[in-house]
Amino acid sequence: MKEYELFIGPQHPGTTGNMMYHIWADGDVVKKVECNVGYLHRGFEKLMESRLWMQNVPLICRICVPEPDVNEAAYAMAVEDLMEWEIPDRARYIRTIVLELARISAYLMAIGGYAGSIGIYTLPQWAFGDRDYILDIFEQLTGARVYHIYIWPGGVRWDMPAELPMLMEKTLSYIEERLKMYDDVLFRNRIFFDRAVGIGKIPHGKAIEWGVTGPNLRACGYGYDVRKLEPYAAYDDIDFDVVKYPNFNGFDVPSEGCDVYSRMLVRRIEIEQSINIIRQALKKMPSGEHILKHPNWLRWKVPAGYSFKRVESSKGEYGYFVVSDGGLKPVRIHVRGPSYTHGINVAESILKEANIADVSQILFSLDVCAPDIER
Amino acid sequence: MSILKPLKAWKHLAKKPHTIRYPYEEHVDMEGKKLPVDTLRGFHTNDLDKCIGCGLCGKICMNEAITYEKIPELKEKGLKGINIRPVIDYGRCCFCGLCTEICPTKSLKLTPNFKLISTDKKDYKFMPTQLVEKNDDFAVDLDKVLFSPDDYSKKFNEEEKDNAKES
Ligand code: SF4
Ligand code: SF4
Numbered sequence: 001m002k003e004y005e006l007f008i009g010p011q012h013p014g015t016t017g018n019m020m021y022h023i024w025a026d027g028d029v030v031k032k033v034e035c036n037v038g039y040l041h042r043g044f045e046k047l048m049e050s051r052l053w054m055q056n057v058p059l060i061c062r063i064c065v066p067e068p069d070v071n072e073a074a075y076a077m078a079v080e081d082l083m084e085w086e087i088p089d090r091a092r093y094i095r096t097i098v099l100e101l102a103r104i105s106a107y108l109m110a111i112g113g114y115a116g117s118i119g120i121y122t123l124p125q126w127a128f129g130d131r132d133y134i135l136d137i138f139e140q141l142t143g144a145r146v147y148h149i150y151i152w153p154g155g156v157r158w159d160m161p162a163e164l165p166m167l168m169e170k171t172l173s174y175i176e177e178r179l180k181m182y183d184d185v186l187f188r189n190r191i192f193f194d195r196a197v198g199i200g201k202i203p204h205g206k207a208i209e210w211g212v213t214g215p216n217l218r219a220c221g222y223g224y225d226v227r228k229l230e231p232y233a234a235y236d237d238i239d240f241d242v243v244k245y246p247n248f249n250g251f252d253v254p255s256e257g258c259d260v261y262s263r264m265l266v267r268r269i270e271i272e273q274s275i276n277i278i279r280q281a282l283k284k285m286p287s288g289e290h291i292l293k294h295p296n297w298l299r300w301k302v303p304a305g306y307s308f309k310r311v312e313s314s315k316g317e318y319g320y321f322v323v324s325d326g327g328l329k330p331v332r333i334h335v336r337g338p339s340y341t342h343g344i345n346v347a348e349s350i351l352k353e354a355n356i357a358d359v360s361q362i363l364f365s366l367d368v369c370a371p372d373i374e375r
Numbered sequence: 376m377s378i379l380k381p382l383k384a385w386k387h388l389a390k391k392p393h394t395i396r397y398p399y400e401e402h403v404d405m406e407g408k409k410l411p412v413d414t415l416r417g418f419h420t421n422d423l424d425k426c427i428g429c430g431l432c433g434k435i436c437m438n439e440a441i442t443y444e445k446i447p448e449l450k451e452k453g454l455k456g457i458n459i460r461p462v463i464d465y466g467r468c469c470f471c472g473l474c475t476e477i478c479p480t481k482s483l484k485l486t487p488n489f490k491l492i493s494t495d496k497k498d499y500k501f502m503p504t505q506l507v508e509k510n511d512d513f514a515v516d517l518d519k520v521l522f523s524p525d526d527y528s529k530k531f532n533e534e535e536k537d538n539a540k541e542s
Contacts, residue, residue: 055437058471122384129393136404143416143485149471158414170405184380191381297435297477 003031006356010039014117014360017370019343021363025356033351035344037373044375048333053079053153054297056330061147063335064372067106069098070313071320071335072151077232077309078322079153082302085292091155093285095233097168098141098150099311100274100281104175105134106314107267107274114264114364115186118195123186130178133171140164155291165282172275179271187251187268196261197254200350200362207258210349211341214316215270216366218244219262226312238280243269260358260365267314267367301328315339315367337372344373416470417489419463419503423449425482428457432474432483440467441474444502465491465499 009020018039024032044063048056060075061068073095080087112127135145141164142148142157150157186192202212207220217224223242227235241247245257248265255261294300304326310319316338323332347366351359395402402410411417423446433441443459461474461483475483483503491499 051437052435054473055435058437058469058473120381125393132393133405136410139410139415140404140408140412143414143472144470147469167404167406167408174405181384184383188377189381190378297473298431 002026008359009036012360015363015370016113016368019368019370019373021347021351021359023351023356023359028356030351030354030356030359033348035348037344037370040370041374045333045335048330050329052297052328053300053302053330054294056333057152058147058149061149063337063375064313064315064318064369065146066109066369067102067314068147069102069151070311070318072149073099073233074309074311074318074320075322075333076151076153077311078307078320079302081307081309082305082322082324083153084303085154087155087292088289089234089286090159090288091290092234093281094156094160094290095151096235096238096281097160097278097285098138098148098156099233100278101134101137101168103314104271104274105131107271108134110267110314110364110367111182111186111264114361117360117364118192120186120189120191123182126178126181126185130175133174137164137168137171140167152291152294154294155289157291159290160285168278168282172278175271176275179268182268187265192264193252193254193261195358195361196259196264196365198256198259198261199358200260200263200354200365201256202258202346202350204256204258206349210346212316212346213338213341214312214367215266215314216263216316216342216346218242219266220258221245226310226317230310232309232311234281234284235277237284238277240273240277240280243273260361263365263367299328301326302330310336313338315369315372316342318372335372335375337369337375339367339369339372342366343368343370411487411489413487415487415489416472416485417487418465418485418491419461419475420484420486421461421503422480422482423460423504425480426460426478427480428459429479430457430459431477431479432461435473435477436468437473438467438469440464440469460502462500462502466496 003024003026006023006025007020008023009015010018015021020036020039022034022036023030044059047059051059056075057072060071063071108127108131112124115123138148139145141160142150202210202220207217207222212220213224221244223244225242228242243266245262245266246253248269251265302324304324306321306323308319308321310317317336318338319336321334321336322330325331343366347363347368351362354362404410428443430443433443440463441461442464444462446458446460449458470485472485475485
């Protein structure tokens, strides 16, 4: 059969966000892929150069929709580094809780989206519904459901309301309960098993070379997690093990890793890990101040220098490179989004020789987020 | 691995759905607390007598959503400060709350009120006053904005016909 072209995106439920994969296929088999971005460029990095240090805070969270808090945390950490600030202990714990809640909500979205891509439409409805219970917590903690603008340089915006830990505990137990249903419908489902094992493999040894990070790298058997290697917030006081292939406690490990199956299972197990982290953080949380005193925002000068701070997001390693010349505004801010490598280089390579029907499940398993490719 | 386990999902047929018929049904959290909570960042409220017209809120707002308007009556009341008060364009505002944090008199605040439905874009720009705090101010005639599906398709068809006539 003759080779033909196919466009997946920019408006296609099989891609995660407004981006396009231009595919050349022979029959059912993909021969060549070209990733096409540019539908979502909002110029955040340039915009940040023309705003005061504090004015950037409401802007940066908009870079990533499913998990905005990692942006706030990385930016805040970089500014604190330049200011040589040591944030209060309570703020460190609240940040950990917020980041882990955001991780759970992002994973729920990723798992729901993935299940939709292999035709299990029950799970997207459940996952998005359950995610809303986490947004309820965010609403009470931060005053907003999606863009929280809560992690500020120097700490967190408000203290945690006294009754919130109870609601969190209730929601977490509910999600734990629900995960059992998720297992029945997706993770222990024969359909998932047959469709995902051995599909979309990142070739052995290539993962590091290609710059894969986060759950996608852990699915290849590397125990790489920024939370462990370079602990930020309160992660150094918290006891947790990095989830990696093949330590899928209780789940089958039929494949050699690096495939769709292991990538999704790492995410599934990390939800439990996040729940565990939040419980520990709630227990250990000290009392005290939640934020340092800010200088006058309109005349806030950050000392000259540069700082690169990274955090572990649900998609991979997320970093902010901030340069200051000692002025009122940053000189340059560069965002290192994990989807840049996953969505362009990795996806273009591993989609080759894949079946057209598998294209969207491979993309969803990489958890590509178009907004953080383009900023 | 099983092919039968997924069928357990059927038991949800007998359960209450996640979704609520908002705004007819109340939105509550897991513990039954009514949402939105008071800390939700919605429309502003401003105590015009407390505000001193310093203009800081307009300076920090990165969306340039805040402009100022003169209120001559304030001068007559023998007020300190300048007789300008902030006017907020909700087409631009992102409800970040930086303006309320920087306000030296703390007269400007955010309310949990977020409902504003209008077909006229001029309605989205107004001066926040204390009155905004009351939800009734924004109480929308729900029947006017929410059509039943039948009405909706009727209205849609009529508009389609009009469009066809014009073109
Ligand atoms: S609302 Fe506050 S910041 Fe704005 S002009 Fe009035 S006093 Fe100044
Ligand atoms: S809430 Fe934010 S965007 Fe809205 S007027 Fe205040 S500073 Fe401007």
